[in-house]
Amino acid sequence: MLQPFLNLKTTVIRLNPSAQTHARIIDGKALSAQVLDEVREDVRALAAQQIYPALAVLLIGQDPASEVYVRNKLLRAKDVGIHSLEHRLPDNVSQQQVLQLIQRLNADPGVNGILVQLPLPAHINEQAVIQAIAPIKDVDGFHRENVGGLVQGDEVLTPCTPSGCMRLLHETLGDLSGLHAVVVGRSNIVGKPMATLLLQANCSVSVVHSRSVDAAALCRLADIVVAAVGRPQMIDARWLKPGAVVIDVGINRIDTSSGPRLVGDVDFESASRVASAITPVPGGVGPMTIAYLLKNTLIASELQRAERPISYPAVG
Helix, strand or coil: CCHHHHCCCCCCCCCCHHHCCCCEECCHHHHHHHHHHHHHHHHHHHHCCCCCCEEEEEEECCCHHHHHHHHHHHHHHHHHCCEEEEEEECCCCCHHHHHHHHHHHHHCCCCCEEEECCCCCCCCCHHHHHHHCCHHHECCCCCHHHHHHHHHCCCCCCCHHHHHHHHHHHHHHCCCCCCEEEEECCCCCCHHHHHHHHHHCCCEEEEECCCCCCHHHHHCCCCEEEECCCCCCCECHHHCCCCCEEEECCCEEEEECCEEEEECCECHHHHCCCCCEECCCCCCHHHHHHHHHHHHHHHHHHHHHHCCCCCCCCCC
16 A cells, blocks of 8 residues: 555645735745655655665766756755665766666666656657656656556656645645646646646646647636746736736746846746745745655555566667
């Protein structure tokens, strides 16, 4: 059973938009710390049974942003007691070498989760690498079997960012049934799985994208807006219904008179005067993504113990 490993501790906060002039900040750092505490507790329970979950992380090349992301993931894994195996490969590694390493990790019973840090060098086919990971070890939730299983409502590994967004929403609103959610962006990594999870939570869901007619008008109908489009500060107060809850997945670097800074896809200052609750950037969705990567590692460990033998993709 997976339930002990999910261990959700939800505090429902009902919002009264008319009683506030500025949106409540949804603190992703604080909630991610709670999720990490849950993971730490479950890791200790597994250790008592002599079960030690392990996560393998592949970093190809020397992309500075990827270096930071991997370092943070490894630090959080160590903090909660998950064993991590870091595999650093040079820029000129061949695709076949990467696939062979993944095949070895697939076959290693001591490895429960496999994460390949994206983006990859141009000469490596990203989809070929993702699809080579055993679905039951795919802690990013990007393999087509996990994507299809999510749509069908199966018990699969789910992409970390949408999972973290759902936790933020449940903590803020409690039951989401009947609410209208608009997802801005239709990427495979965030937009599409986010829409699916919102449907599973009994929301009415619209997906807004580059071909949508009057996207702002569609957003103004929403009780929940999830922005995941990759355009800095695109969504402002004019896009929002008073009292909407805003989850800003975007993270963009912009230049200002005081130097570069990070902003989301939402114009925070404008939107926070209309929304009832909003995630900041940074400090909102980002910490939740790492927390749910580690939660996925635990879920993968449980799935593997319940479903032996594991079927591993062949390397072509």
